[in-house]
Amino acid sequence: MKVVRVQHVSVNCHGRLDATRRFYTELFELPELPRPEIPGVDGSWLGLGDVQLHLVDAAQSGNLPDPVAPHWCLWVADIDAARTELESAGIDYIEGAQGDVVQIWISDPNGQVVELQQAR
Numbered sequence: 512m513k514v515v516r517v518q519h520v521s522v523n524c525h526g527r528l529d530a531t532r533r534f535y536t537e538l539f540e541l542p543e544l545p546r547p548e549i550p551g552v553d554g555s556w557l558g559l560g561d562v563q564l565h566l567v568d569a570a571q572s573g574n575l576p577d578p579v580a581p582h583w584c585l586w587v588a589d590i591d592a593a594r595t596e597l598e599s600a601g602i603d604y605i606e607g608a609q610g611d612v613v614q615i616w617i618s619d620p621n622g623q624v625v626e627l628q629q630a631r
């Protein structure tokens with residue numbers, strides 16, 4: 512599948528959002544960005560050049576792929592083609608939508624979660 516860029520990196524900071532936000536905003540001087548309301552998931556989005564750093568304050572399920580687990584997110588050229596490719600390869604995925612993007616989460620052979628995104 513065609514990957515365009517890294518869209519965001521996501522850190523799980525369940526129960527430690529304020530300390531984590533201070534860590535990244537003060538040590539690295541990252542600005543806070545607007546964040547859409549995500550039911551049941553607190554957090555902060557920070558700017559990192561053209562990439563975002565997402566701080567996610569939610570309990571992880573322990574199942575893979577878990578959207579609130581630590582992950583990196585790749586912007587793909589064609590998410591429908593990506594989904595077809597995942598199905599052909601027999602890779603399990605879950606889907607979501609948030610604001611103006613559609614999302615797919617998978618996990619690599621190490622249990623590292625990878626998110627794919629494209630505009631609606």
Ligand SMILES: [Fe+2]
Nearest residue numbers: 521565584626
């Ligand atoms: Fe994400």
